[in-house]
Amino acid sequence: KKYKAFGYAAGIRAEQVNIKGNLVTLDSLINNNYFKLYPTLHLSYEIDDDNELQLNYSRRINRPDPDELNPFPEYRDPRNLSAGNPNLLPELINSVEFGYKWQNKNYSFVPSIYYRYRTNGFTEVIKPINDSTLLTTSENLANDQSAGLELIFSAKAGKFFSGNLSGNIFYNQIDASNLGYSQNKSIVSFSANMNTTFTVTKTSMIQLSANYRSARLTPQGKSYPRLVANMGMRQD
Secondary structure (H helix, E strand, O other): OEEOOEEEEEEEEEEEEEEEEEEHHHOEEEEEEEEEEEEEEEEEEEOOOOEEEEEEEEEEEEOOOHHHHOOOOEEEEOOEEEOOOOOOOOEEEEEEEEEEEEEOOOEEEEEEEEEEEEEOOEEEEEEEOOOOOEEEEEEEOOEEEEEEEEEEEEEEEOOOEEEEEEEEEEEEEEEOHHHOOOOOEEEEEEEEEEEEEEEEEOOEEEEEEEEEEOOEEEOOEEEOOEEEEEEEEEEO
């Protein structure tokens, strides 16, 4: 609905989930049944045709992938194994964002500040199997929370170019007391994403993308920063 310069959208999803995992060769059944509500609320105030203020709340769920649930190990080498966790629970994310949107025909800019509280967040844990072999698997955190600033810039130049650039700097704190790590840990992290598309001819397209992620917390320390870049071309 919209009333003059004010607008709002609200919704709720109710969901009953029944999961039965049958680990045949281990002769084991793992059941996970739950009922959840997922509300959303979006408020906006239109300053003029190009400028808008936004306030959003949402509750979302992120379920583990099949590989994250698969308990049968993959061998990186004889001393390092990797396996999923069939008891891994889905993570729940409560998010509040306040942002500003500026947009015209060719450009848009959206800065926002946010707070997110997550329960059962996925994390990586390394466990010793014996004196010489380590197992890397997934576990659920008790909770973690983050607050930060996100900037999103998009641009296009006719049919030739389109792209977007985003950056996110945030403070993150994790609680892994349920895994035997009693002290809360915190870090300031940063990430950036770039995606661009060049339409050279009607049948030729070039795409460039890059993603950078600074160090992230784990219950046992930190994961290293990483940078991934891709370039591709399509000819029809």
